[in-house]
Amino acid sequence: MATRSGRSQRRTEALSRERIVTAAIELLDAAGESGLTFRVLTERLATGPGAIYWHVANKGELVGAATEAVITAALATAPADSPRAEIRAVALGLFEAIEQHPWLATQLSAQLSGNPWGAVTPRIFECVGRQIRALDVPEQDWFTATSALVHYILGAAGQNAANAQVAGSESDRAEFLANAQAEWDRLDPGEYSFLRAVAGQMREHDDREQFLAGIDLVLAGVHALRPKG
Incomplete structure (x- = not known):
């Protein structure tokens, strides 16, 4: 006969952190952050709150994990043939992610301003910054150029989601x-x-075309930073 501890261990293993985060994203998409509660989450997963707390300590950690999961998927773009094309692909991936998950814009803004050392902001800056560096922009301009692009991408995509x-x-x-x-x-x-x-x-106007046109305008300014000759 299985012991209670054995059954609990199997339930915990079956209820993975990935399953919890996936369910949380679905609830966030359906009802926003206010609609994500541990009570609703336990009902959706047909489990008890203890099994969820085994994987996530609180709602803030859960929303952070959901944000990280969506951004990780959005940044997993296919390799492009140039840094400029790579930046456009990353930008469009983020644009579509925020469009599909309207709650994401607020979370990204909070991460960018309040937790720039967390899991999300460094990932976004690294993806864009590597391509800025590959464009032969002088090192003293790397941070400014990358920041301008990241702020445009997240701001314009967030505004588009709000408009939608x-x-x-x-x-x-x-x-x-x-x-x-x-x-x-x-x-x-x-x-x-x-x-x-x-x-x-x-x-x-077409929202997506306008967004990409803005990326090209910023990149034109970035291009002007490159050494002449």
Whole structure:
């Protein structure tokens, strides 16, 4: 007859940290951080809280592990044929990850500002920074160039995710942008001549193409840092 300790050990082994993190990501995607509770998680995994606490100490550690898992997958891009293409691939991987997991933008911002030595921020900086170095940027500009790219990537991707939450489906987005254009067109032409001029471009823009165009603009500035000749 199996002992209680033997059964507990088998349950703990079956309920791996990976399974817990996967379930946590699903809950975060469905209901955001407020929807991730250990009670809901134990129900989803059909287990008791003790089995979960065996693997993660608290909710903060669990959300951090979920963030790390998503970012690790996002950065696992196929090798590109140039540093510039590699940066675009990394940027697009992060863009899509934040688009698919709207809660991720807040977590990345918190990691970047409050825990730059944790598991996530160094991984992102390393992926981008290696390519900056490969572009023959002078060493004294490595940190500035990498920081500019990382902040653009996370900021623009986070804003896109927030916009998507507000606009909703593709048809809702089209209606939202049409309404925005109409409101910009009504602005005083003397005070808002620029916004009235680009209102149609705002309505017709593609979020992903605009994001990648921004990457190219930053990279053009980075390219200017390279030694002449």
